Amino acid sequence: MTAIETSGLTKEYGELTAVDDLDLTVEGGEVFGFLGPNGAGKSTTINMLLDFTRPTAGSATVLGYDAQTEADEISPRVGVLPEGFDVYPRLSGRRHIAFASKTKDADADPDEILERVGLSAEDADRPAGDYSKGMRQRLATGMALVGDPDLLVMDEPSTGLDPHGIREMQDLVRSEAERGTTVFFSSHILEHVEAVCDRVGVLTEGELVAVDTIEGLREEIGGGATVTITLADAGTDARGVIGDVPGVTDVTASGRTLECSVTDPAAKAHVVTELADAGATIRDLRIEEVSLESLFTALTNGDGGERPSEAGTVDGTAVEPDPEVAR
Numbered sequence: 001m002t003a004i005e006t007s008g009l010t011k012e013y014g015e016l017t018a019v020d021d022l023d024l025t026v027e028g029g030e031v032f033g034f035l036g037p038n039g040a041g042k043s044t045t046i047n048m049l050l051d052f053t054r055p056t057a058g059s060a061t062v063l064g065y066d067a068q069t070e071a072d073e074i075s076p077r078v079g080v081l082p083e084g085f086d087v088y089p090r091l092s093g094r095r096h097i098a099f100a101s102k103t104k105d106a107d108a109d110p111d112e113i114l115e116r117v118g119l120s121a122e123d124a125d126r127p128a129g130d131y132s133k134g135m136r137q138r139l140a141t142g143m144a145l146v147g148d149p150d151l152l153v154m155d156e157p158s159t160g161l162d163p164h165g166i167r168e169m170q171d172l173v174r175s176e177a178e179r180g181t182t183v184f185f186s187s188h189i190l191e192h193v194e195a196v197c198d199r200v201g202v203l204t205e206g207e208l209v210a211v212d213t214i215e216g217l218r219e220e221i222g223g224g225a226t227v228t229i230t231l232a233d234a235g236t237d238a239r240g241v242i243g244d245v246p247g248v249t250d251v252t253a254s255g256r257t258l259e260c261s262v263t264d265p266a267a268k269a270h271v272v273t274e275l276a277d278a279g280a281t282i283r284d285l286r287i288e289e290v291s292l293e294s295l296f297t298a299l300t301n302g303d304g305g306e307r308p309s310e311a312g313t314v315d316g317t318a319v320e321p322d323p324e325v326a327r
């Protein structure tokens with residue numbers, strides 16, 4: 001079943017188009033990374049999917065229900081980890097889960113859920129104000145999991161976590177996905193998304209610029225690798241030998257060192273065999289894949305900056321905050 005489907009989904013705030021004609025499909029059971037720099041429109045999209053704000057144009061379905069007219073069917077089936085959620089410092093972990101369970105009218109077993117998110121019985125009794133940032137995020141995820149949602153929406157779940165906390169969050173996402181939950185994971189940090197997601201959609205300035213697997217995206221932008229080869233001697237006409245290998249776009253030679261850019265993964269082995277056939281002896285070989293960071297920069301035109309906030313202006317025009325959303 002399709003978990004999320006949007007068609008021409010658009011949200012305008014005055015002159016600013018926060019989400020622009022978004023067509024997106026997330027299949028049931030997949031972990032989908034929703035990636036984009038700050039201000040790209042990720043939270044606005046999530047707000048429209050959850051009917052926290054209404055689109056200016058277009059439509060969306062979540063778990064087969066219309067996001068606007070059937071929101072009451074959607075909310076019990078979706079768990080949300082909102083961006084910037086913080087705990088109630090004096091309430092224990094267990095009380096948080098019990099509270100979420102009451103709010104959702106679910107019959108959750110707090111201890112089972114806390115164990116699922118990696119919080120011990122001892123942690124469960126402690127005030128959440130004493131938790132580390134990572135533990136708070138796990139508790140918030142536990143609250144989102146109350147009622148066994150079919151879809152888990154996580155808005156920037158790794159913000160503020162240290163590398164250990166990030167790994168824990170990724171493990172948690174993986175284990176929920178193994179249980180069959182669809183996960184919609186929004187982030188502005190490519191690495192966090194790449195480690196857990198089956199596919200990613202890249203949003204920039206409200207527009208979806210790519211949807212693919214990370215590998216697929218790499219290939220799409222011609223993201224290859226740089227192969228650096230050190231030869232035993234400088235005698236071989238290496239440029240002549242490998243310059244015409246399909247997938248090799250550039251070769252530079254400096255003494256015994258050759259550097260070639262390849263766009264096709266098969267070209268790497270081809271370069272080595274061509275050199276060997278020409279009688280060259282290879283002393284060393286280094287392959288540097290195109291970095292994911294440069295991939296992201298290429299897709300978002302290097303736009304890591306934020307667009308004007310609700311209090312700001314766009315091209316000199318005041319942008320009115322949306323009264324529907326308490327931000």
Ligand SMILES: Nc1ncnc2c1ncn2[C@@H]1O[C@H](COP(=O)(O)OP(=O)(O)OP(=O)(O)O)[C@@H](O)[C@H]1O
Nearest residue numbers: 018038039040041042043044307308309310321322
């Ligand atoms: N209620 C609002 N009123 C006016 N403008 C808004 C409102 N909500 C969002 N915007 C603007 O819409 C654009 C998209 O914002 P959004 O919060 O959806 O981006 P985001 O990708 O979630 O960013 P971040 O990663 O920083 O959370 C931004 O320019 C933002 O300032």
